[in-house]
Amino acid sequence: MSNSVNVDARSNNLAAVRRTMVEHEAPTRLLVQRGTFAGPSSRVSDDLYASITVGDVHRRRFDVTVEQGASVDTDTYFGRFAASYFQRWTTVTEVTVSFDHEGAGEVRLRASDSGGNDRTVTTVRVSGTGRQSLTSPVDSFLDGGYLWIEIAAVEDRLRLSAVEWTVAAPTVVRPAAIAICTFNRAADCAETLAALAADEQLVAGLDAVFVVDQGTDVVADRPLFAEVREILGDKLVYIQQPNLGGAGGFTRGMFEITAINEHANVILMDDDILCEPESILRMNAFANVTVTPTLVGAQMLYLMNPLNLHVSGEEADLPKLKAGRWSANSLHDADLTEKRQNKRVDAGYNAWWSCLIPAEVVSEIGLPLPMFFQWDDIEFGIRARAHGFATATLPNAGVWHADFHWKDRDDWAKYFSARNSLIAAALHSDFDVKSLSKLLTREISQFAVSMQYGLAHTSLQAIEDFLAGPSILDDGGQSVLKSVRAMRNEHAETVKHPASAIPGVVSSDLVTSPAGYTPNNKMLDLVLLKRVRDQFRGGVRGEFAYIPAADAHWWHVSLFDRAVVADASQSGVRVRRRDVAEAKVVAKRLKDVMTRFRAEGPEAQRQFRAALPALTSRENWARLYGLDGPTT
Secondary structure (H helix, E strand, O other), X not given: OOHHHHHHHHHHHHHHHHHHOOOEEOOOEEEEEEOOOOOOOOOOOXXXXXXXXXXXXXXXXXXXEXXXXXXXXXXXXXXXXXXXXXXXXXXXXXXXXXXXXXXXXXXXXXXXXXXXXXXXXXXXXXXXXEEEEEEEEOOOOOOEXXXXXXXXXXXXXXXXXXXXXXXXXXXXXXXXXEEEEEOOOHHHHHHHHHHHHOOHHHHHOOOEEEEEEOOOOOHHHOHHHHHHHXXXXXXXXXXXXXXXXXXXXXXXXXHHHHHHOOOOEEEEEEOOOEOOHHHHHHHHHHHHOEOOOOEEEEEEEEOOOOOEEEEOOXXXXXXXXXXXXXXXXXXXXXXXXXXXXXXXXXXXXXXXXXXXEEHHHHHHHOOOOOOOOOOHHHHHHHHHHHOOOOEEEEEEEEEEEOOHHHOOOOOOHHHHHHHHHHHHHHHHOOOOHHHHHHHHHHHHHHHHHOOOHHHHHHHHHHHHHHHOOHHHHOOOOHHHHHHHHHHHOOOHHHOOEOOOOOOOOXXXXXXXXXXXXXOOHHHHHHHHHHHHHHHHHOOOEOOEEEEOHHHOOHHHHOOEOEEEEEOOXXXXXXXXXXXXXXXXXXXXXXXXXXXXXXXXXXXXXXXXXXXXXXXXXXXXHHHHHOOOOOOO
């Protein structure tokens, strides 16, 4: 597809979207949740949708058939109505669940509290065919609790379908658009788009779907994309641009959508998720009834372990430069067929695997920072909160995303994680350079004793570039990505090899070495000093160790002169060898950089804070996108 065709298609579709992306007349009742009894893919378990209590039950996507004597309930991850979140964040005071029925039996509306204690709210006996409703006040769930239905076939088979949870509608319904950023994951992106397009009711409630393609393997070339284009028609806006990272891709969607309507719901989505369209419907509906504009996030479920939740809600610990901290009362890595998120959890931010951002937030605080990759979503969420815009991470809206513990930390992404965490901390914390220098010295020293010299230099370059100030963000990250990759290529231990062909290693020489006990936290610094001494003096074990990914702790790897370490992705290994000369280079550079950091850190903080309005402006992003003409 030529550039001219791309531009023309974008212009034509944008014109159509501008005409349709307006506030819509509200229905009598607002649909906030559909009854889903089975997942969108065979890769996920239907037990996340409906739980068979006893007997023979047939679960399908939007209907369930319960044979005589059997029962099923929706006290499940996707089956529950998040009453606590509606009471806390929205204008909703009452909810009604309605359904079509065929056969005879009993349907009970059940409720729980923050402690997981359950009760029956109301019950209806049904027979024959028809439609019934059950209603509950939403006034006793402030600290936690849910609503769900329980279905029992008594005298006969009972089938329920078209299950809908509705609330009093707002005055108008906000326009809504999805923005998907993709980079060389054409097949994944096409599948995600197809999942959305297959849900007619969801598509009807969307005004646009923006795809921002920054790759060379373009989504538009996939046959499945052509099918999606036929379904979505003028609602699909496809944009190609140079690679500006996730920050540049997602921001492009925000940039375009908020220029069309200042009251739109902008729904950001990753390209490589296993999409649950129902979650998008729920996020959008929830955002339509919040008391004030609120960021609404979906939770992340593990793609490799699809029953498991990543975390209920997340916060950032800026003094420790850590993101992904668990919010109070959160579950983490929990099997959702066994655990329930009964307590309401307040999140500090929501990652952009799937997150709704009201356009009013962008108008007030600006667009994301041009960080290229890592921490862009976190910084934006923290900045939004500082301006009075909260984040609600819904506990019954989730998408499946690659498990984080299957991602290796020894790659180029570490540069952006380290540099951007410093920028976020400089913008939104006291930024105690003395404390931070100790933390950074400890971490980089651990890399060095682990024989990860390239990773140590990656982190050091990130700190140096932070000290260079806001100018490092001038091109959106493209040039620094090239330089970081080139620098890392100079260090052999950064290269991943297949386990069947490890250069310079005879497989029979490898001895698997699991880690021993984790050192006491109070002793970690002493252990680190001892490992540094032993690495410099050669007081290490001589065997060629093979270390599984789960055992690759710095305090264990540093016991050896050389080690083959499995990658967390399980796709290969890296070979680490003790190099005293390189360790000395790291040590000297670390000392110099930390001296500079303590002296120059406060000035860098001042510069980033002063530059924030310009960096996050529409004008700056228009420049990065190479767009001419007005930006509003």
